[in-house]
Amino acid sequence: MRKKIVAGNWKMNLQLDEAKQLLQEIKALGKNVSDVNLIINPPALYISLFKELLENSVIALGAQNCSEHESGAYTGEIAAQMIKSCGANYVIVGHSERRSYYHETNAIIAEKINRALAANLSPIFCCGELLSEREENNHFKVVEQQLKEGLFHLNEKDIKNVVIAYEPVWAIGTGVTATAEQAQEMHAFIRKVLKDFYTEATAQNCSILYGGSCNASNAKELFSNPDIDGGLIGGASLKAADFLTIAQSF
Ligand code: 13P
Numbered sequence: 169m170r171k172k173i174v175a176g177n178w179k180m181n182l183q184l185d186e187a188k189q190l191l192q193e194i195k196a197l198g199k200n201v202s203d204v205n206l207i208i209n210p211p212a213l214y215i216s217l218f219k220e221l222l223e224n225s226v227i228a229l230g231a232q233n234c235s236e237h238e239s240g241a242y243t244g245e246i247a248a249q250m251i252k253s254c255g256a257n258y259v260i261v262g263h264s265e266r267r268s269y270y271h272e273t274n275a276i277i278a279e280k281i282n283r284a285l286a287a288n289l290s291p292i293f294c295c296g297e298l299l300s301e302r303e304e305n306n307h308f309k310v311v312e313q314q315l316k317e318g319l320f321h322l323n324e325k326d327i328k329n330v331v332i333a334y335e336p337v338w339a340i341g342t343g344v345t346a347t348a349e350q351a352q353e354m355h356a357f358i359r360k361v362l363k364d365f366y367t368e369a370t371a372q373n374c375s376i377l378y379g380g381s382c383n384a385s386n387a388k389e390l391f392s393n394p395d396i397d398g399g400l401i402g403g404a405s406l407k408a409a410d411f412l413t414i415a416q417s418f
Contacts, residue, residue, distance in 0.1 A: 171375045172391075173331060173398040174415040175207035175292060176405025177232060177260060187214050188221065193408035195225050201415045204398070207258055207292075208405075212246050219255030230258030230292065233266055236279035238286075248280075248287035259284045260400075261291045262318055264337045274317030281319060285326050292331045292400065293319050294379070295358075299338035307336075311354065312361055320365050327366055332358060332376045333400040339380025341402060348389045348396075351378045355395035384410040387417035 182190065187210055198206055209230040210218060218229055235245040251259055261284060262277040272280075277293075284291040295314040297307040311334070319330065334354050339346050346354075355376045363371035378390050379400035390396055398418075404410040 170373050170397055171205050172203060172418055173205045173207060173375050173377055174411070175209060175230065175258070175260075175331075175333075175377065175398070175400050176411055177263070177379070177400055177402050178208070178210045178405060179232065179265070179402060180211060181406060182210075184214065184217075187211070188217075190406065190408060191218055191221055194411060195222060195227060197408055197412040198225065198227050198415070201412065204415050204418065206415055209258070209260055209292075212251065212254075215251065215256050216254040228258060229256040230260060230289075231256050232260050232263065234259045234261070234280055234283055234287075234289070236276050236283060238283060248283040248289055252287040252289050257288075257290060258292055258331070259289045260294060260333075262294045262314070264294060264296055264335060264340060268337075274314060277314075277318040278321055281322065281330070285322070285329060290329045290331060292333050292377070294333045294335050294400070296335040296337050296340075296380070302336065302338065307354070308357055311358065315358065315361055316365075324366055324370060327362075327370060328373065330374070332374060333379050334358060334376060335379035335400060337380075341381070343381050345381040345383075345386050345390075346378070348393055351390055352393035352395055355393070359395055382414065384413035384417075387414040391418050 207228045212231045231251040234248040261280045266272045297310040359371045375397040377400045382399040383404040
């Protein structure tokens, strides 16, 4: 049985006081959630404090990005090892906002995946097509290329520690969600590509999350599909009640 996961990507939102308050609300409501792995990905600055505040909670922490370098003179960057040492167990890698605004290529993303795994972090690897790519019917090709160039250099053992998030770029922050059929179709495709490249067992054990305007109203329909194992949630993860409703939508 693969893990069900609901992860909140807080992006660059919330001052410390607001962030602490949201964390406490999620922590309290999260006690009612079972059988689902909850992960919060706050701004990296907050991880260390959050680790303390989450004592005795099953909620896990992740960062939103890490450097492709191990350490050294990279002003402003944060190393995977640092993230781990502050108490996180996950890191989002290859988010479309990083790909487009910070020019992260598949090759850079592959390096980040390596750093994350070397630091014992589980990467949440994001992939997804632009609207124009879907309109040109290239969405499967684009996602397959992102997987092959950013992730499939991993061996059978390491790929087991990776969570995949399918986030169609046109659905992120737009209020336009992929239909359950579109999401399921792509998730099944990703699982097939995993099976063809690795093994059936690896494909079956890999959690594949959907992200892109997933909210308290549409999560149930999305999560009821056989290949959708949860969500990577942006906007709706900033409201404790909505985030927890999503976590209870399986
Ligand atoms: P929204 O849920 O705000 O569309 O963001 C999705 C996302 O980018 C999660 O990483």
